[in-house]
Amino acid sequence: MTLFLIYLLLGAGAGLLAGLFGIGGGLVIVPVLILTFQALGFPLEILVHLAVGTSLATIIPTSISSTLTHHRKGGVNWHWFRLIAPGIVLGALLGAWTASLLSGLALQNIIGTFVLLVAVQMAFNLKPAPGRGQPPTPVMAAAGGLIGWASAIFGIGGGTLSVPFLTWCNAVMRQAVGTSAALGFPIAVFGALGNLWAGWQHPELPDWATGYIYWPAFVGIVLASVPFARLGAKLAHFLPELLLKRLFALLLLLVGLRFLLT
Structure with missing residues (x-):
């Protein structure tokens, strides 16, 4: 019962952040699941992969809910979504496969480093200057591939990568966040499917897990x-927005250091 309450609180925090920043909530879900799975005694070799795969699966309904809200407010650029999404699909599948090749400790260190970088970016509100307009279609597709690949490794909805990219493409912030939330759906679906396949029938999986997705969480x-x-x-x-980002950055800083110093 206590564990389920933790999952509920985690879902509330992740969902709130997904809606606020278009980040998919994975930056919160993955670290907390790693710590929770450690407390449950899951093997180190799979617990980080379980956290990543489960996080991606949870982002599917979250991204739908967030996207619908942003869409009603005119915050989703569906033209850009159609240009970026094909690259994201391929990238997410490749990212899930890449993560499966890494050891649990290596994946944890990579995630910890990424969380620290995101903390710095959010604390100082670093973002590319707008004004470039829409890049050519191949560039949009390639960017989608990179965003999908990295997001599937880190277990995130891609907002920390897609929002800066869309801002660089001259999208206003609210449209960048809304479009990013929509892009989180293909990232989550294909990243989760990749983790389902990568961890299929792993001998150390706990009960109630299918591949690298832990269903109670x-x-x-x-x-x-x-x-x-x-x-x-x-x-x-x-x-x-700026105050919220700086408070969230402080939390990420502590989480990133916790991962790298253990």
């Missing part, structure tokens, strides 16, 4: 994440 997180993603998307239009 999935259910608890999804139950809370969907309504809170809708709330976060609404709050994104009212709350001071």
Whole structure:
């Protein structure tokens, strides 16, 4: 019961962040699941992979909820989505396969380093200057491939990568966040499928896991994440974005250091 409550709280926090920043919530879900799975005594060789795969699976319903809210407010550029999504599909499948080749400790260190970099970016509000306009279609597809590949490795919805890219393409912030939330759907679907396949019938999987997806965590997180993603998307239009980002950056800094120093 206590564990399920943790999953519910985790889902609420992840959903809120997904709606606020278009980040898919994985930056919160993956670290907390890693710590939770460590406490449960899951083998180190698979617990990080389980956290990544489960995170990607939970982002599927969260991204749908967040995207619908942003779409109603005119915040999704579907033309850009169609240009970027094919690259994301291929990249996400490749990223899941890449992660499966890494040891649990190596994957944890890579995630810890990424979390620290995101903390710095959010704390100082670093982002590319807009004004370049839409790149050629091959560039959009290639960018989608890179975003999907990295997101599937880190277990995230891709917002920390796609929002800066869309801003660089001259999208206003609200449209960048909304479009990023929509792009989180193919990332999550194909990243989760890749992890399902990569971990299929692994001998050290715990009960209630299929591939690298742990269903008790999935259910608890999804139950809370969907309504809170809708709330976060609404709050994104009212709350001071810079203050929220800096507070979140502090949390990420602590999480990243925790991973790299253990």
